[in-house]
Amino acid sequence: MQFARLLHLVDSSIPTGSFAYSYGLESSITFGLIKNQFGLRNYLYAYQQQVVSMEFPFMTSCYKLEQDDLNEQLQTIAEEYDAMMLVPTMHKASIVQGKNWLKLLTSFYPEAGIEELQQWFTERQLSLHFVLVYALGLKRSGYALYDCQLMYLHMTLRDQLSAAIRLGFIGPMEGHKLQHDFYAVFENLMESNVKKGYSQASRSAFLLDTLQVFHEDIYSKLFQN
Numbered sequence: 001m002q003f004a005r006l007l008h009l010v011d012s013s014i015p016t017g018s019f020a021y022s023y024g025l026e027s028s029i030t031f032g033l034i035k036n037q038f039g040l041r042n043y044l045y046a047y048q049q050q051v052v053s054m055e056f057p058f059m060t061s062c063y064k065l066e067q068d069d070l071n072e073q074l075q076t077i078a079e080e081y082d083a084m085m086l087v088p089t090m091h092k093a094s095i096v097q098g099k100n101w102l103k104l105l106t107s108f109y110p111e112a113g114i115e116e117l118q119q120w121f122t123e124r125q126l127s128l129h130f131v132l133v134y135a136l137g138l139k140r141s142g143y144a145l146y147d148c149q150l151m152y153l154h155m156t157l158r159d160q161l162s163a164a165i166r167l168g169f170i171g172p173m174e175g176h177k178l179q180h181d182f183y184a185v186f187e188n189l190m191e192s193n194v195k196k197g198y199s200q201a202s203r204s205a206f207l208l209d210t211l212q213v214f215h216e217d218i219y220s221k222l223f224q225n
Helices: 002-009 025-030 037-064 072-084 088-108 114-123 130-140 145-166 172-191 206-217
Strands: none
Touching (some): 002 088, 002 145, 025 206, 037 130, 037 172, 072 130, 088 114, 088 130, 088 206, 130 145, 145 172
């Protein structure tokens, strides 16, 4: 039952804002980094490798905080993550989604102390980045780290493929087939970074970061970045 509730929380119909962004996919297609389905597969794998090398260590560190301690260690984690958000539009999108996520959890789990978490960030003028409050909120709501990370991979894969479909780059059946195929590599991706803490977080898809910056140069945009 708990896993079903988690699936509901990350359902695309819940308005957390993820479907408004392409996270560099649109500019990658526009500027020729992705030219065919083979290129899309390579892009998706690189994108998800960066998710597990960059986002997962921060999630793991959030879960290792004892008894949801809101302390100096969490402040360091939050400041480090904020400093690694190098693309301004991605930085803004992360905060928008973080705020929406906290509203969602506050509504669904009023007993979990989500408002206390938001107040702590606000008092210290720390950015409510989605990855951090996603992990901290799910921990307070009783979900395990493994399920939290697994659902994050699922969510990022689904959103990227949905963006590719809406851009007309692939058809719906192609997109869902790709999503089905990628589930086979989730376990391998997760094992490579599951024990790392935030001090070991790293970016691995530098070309993607560059294309995220160039997103603003697209003449006609379907997505924000």
